[in-house]
Amino acid sequence: MEISRGVMELRLLSFIFLCMLFVVPSRGRFTRYYTPPNVPRLTDLVPRVSIDQCFAKLFGASNMRLMNNGSSVNLTLDKVSGAGLVSRNKYHYGFFSASIKLPSGLTSGVVVAFYLSNADVYPHSHDEIDIELLGHDKRKDWVIQTNIYANGSVKTGREEKFYLWFDPSLKYHDYTIIWNNYHTVFLVDNIPVRELRNSEAFYPSKPMSVFVTIWDGSEWATHGGKYPVDYKYAPYVASFEEMEINGSMTTSTPTSPSGSKTNVSSPDTLERPEFIKLSQQQIEAMDWARRKLMFYSYCKDTSRYKVLPPECK
Numbered sequence: 001m002e003i004s005r006g007v008m009e010l011r012l013l014s015f016i017f018l019c020m021l022f023v024v025p026s027r028g029r030f031t032r033y034y035t036p037p038n039v040p041r042l043t044d045l046v047p048r049v050s051i052d053q054c055f056a057k058l059f060g061a062s063n064m065r066l067m068n069n070g071s072s073v074n075l076t077l078d079k080v081s082g083a084g085l086v087s088r089n090k091y092h093y094g095f096f097s098a099s100i101k102l103p104s105g106l107t108s109g110v111v112v113a114f115y116l117s118n119a120d121v122y123p124h125s126h127d128e129i130d131i132e133l134l135g136h137d138k139r140k141d142w143v144i145q146t147n148i149y150a151n152g153s154v155k156t157g158r159e160e161k162f163y164l165w166f167d168p169s170l171k172y173h174d175y176t177i178i179w180n181n182y183h184t185v186f187l188v189d190n191i192p193v194r195e196l197r198n199s200e201a202f203y204p205s206k207p208m209s210v211f212v213t214i215w216d217g218s219e220w221a222t223h224g225g226k227y228p229v230d231y232k233y234a235p236y237v238a239s240f241e242e243m244e245i246n247g248s249m250t251t252s253t254p255t256s257p258s259g260s261k262t263n264v265s266s267p268d269t270l271e272r273p274e275f276i277k278l279s280q281q282q283i284e285a286m287d288w289a290r291r292k293l294m295f296y297s298y299c300k301d302t303s304r305y306k307v308l309p310p311e312c313k
């Protein structure tokens with residue numbers, strides 16, 4: 001009796017061990033963490049700015065901490081408030097980049113955003129170019145959402161969503177927007193993930209401010225509040241450094257209130273070939289990101305768009 005019980009226990013133990021082998025790796029979904037293709041580092045071509053000099057406080061002044069002589073900043077979301085900065089200048093085209101480290105832990109509903117907008121000036125015909133980093137639940141699905149509005153209301157969003165190929169809470173990663181007369185490109189660690197060519201039909205075309213924010217997106221980001229922000233884990237701190245903002249600055253709004261299209265030139269430095277056209281290597285890297293990591297595109301959403309927008313073809 002004693003012997004067979006020992007054998008049974010051993011079998012049970014090895015069965016449990018085998019189960020763990022299969023269960024543990026899939027739980028964290030680490031399969032999405034890839035080594036990305038090599039690409040040129042556009043972020044090395046543009047000088048950094050002082051966050052302190054370039055930005056003003058927008059909201060949550062008590063939840064922001066400038067560091068390193070104003071070259072980096074921590075923005076915090078707690079039960080009382082989020083925090084946000086807005087650029088002191090408006091830009092009509094440019095190169096916009098930030099190195100961001102996201103809060104770790106369970107961050108469901110916590111939204112960290114780096115975006116351009118002029119909704120404050122044109123409430124009914126605004127332009128917007130968004131990078132929104134969505135907090136994640138237990139499954140470690142880190143998501144970057146990109147969106148573009150051109151002369152339109154918020155009813156006509158053009159979202160694309162991707163899983164990140166790394167854990168963005170472990171180190172700083174570069175999130176970049178190129179917006180010029182030729183195209184708008186979203187890049188993550190210099191890998192282009194989305195490109196919108198300048199077409200007459202749909203293109204952001206009026207000066208915009210740059211915003212850097214952290215906020216409670218419980219309702220918006222988690223299927224109508226399915227996984228709201230859990231303030232048991234607060235404060236949530238997002239760190240920003242190596243900010244690069246380089247573009248055509250405008251202090252006044254354009255004379256044409258309709259925002260009719262005009263071709264504005266970027267500063268000479270941004271008219272370099274690297275900024276106006278993707279290379280073959282960059283196109284291949286973008287194909288890689290879209291094939292492996294994109295899980296939503298408005299261009300495939302036929303329930304939302306009976307007729308797909310022209311730029312989708």
Ligand SMILES: *[C@@H]1O[C@H](CO)[C@@H](O)[C@H](O)[C@H]1NC(C)=O
Pocket residue numbers: 050052053069070
């Ligand atoms: C701090 O930053 C300002 C510009 O924002 C710069 O003029 C100054 O030299 C910097 N000081 C140090 C010690 O780096």
Ligand SMILES: *[C@@H]1O[C@H](CO)[C@@H](O)[C@H](O)[C@H]1NC(C)=O
Pocket residue numbers: 065067074101237238239
């Ligand atoms: C800023 O946030 C980082 C976490 O990303 C943290 O390690 C650091 O201590 C914070 N600095 C300050 C001054 O709060």
Ligand SMILES: *[C@@H]1O[C@H](CO)[C@@H](O)[C@H](O)[C@H]1NC(C)=O
Pocket residue numbers: 045046047048049245246247269
């Ligand atoms: C923009 O970048 C160029 C170099 O690429 C630099 O000479 C210029 O000072 C930058 N402008 C700003 C506002 O940082």
Ligand SMILES: *[C@@H]1O[C@H](CO)[C@@H](O)[C@H](O)[C@H]1NC(C)=O
Pocket residue numbers: 124125151258259260261
């Ligand atoms: C932008 O929208 C305004 C108001 O909705 C409209 O009058 C104008 O023609 C539009 N401009 C472009 C370039 O589509």
Ligand SMILES: *[C@@H]1O[C@H](CO)[C@@H](O)[C@H](O)[C@H]1NC(C)=O
Pocket residue numbers: 181182198262263
């Ligand atoms: C503006 O620039 C785009 C892209 O270079 C070009 O296709 C278009 O013809 C230009 N429009 C005008 C009005 O110059």
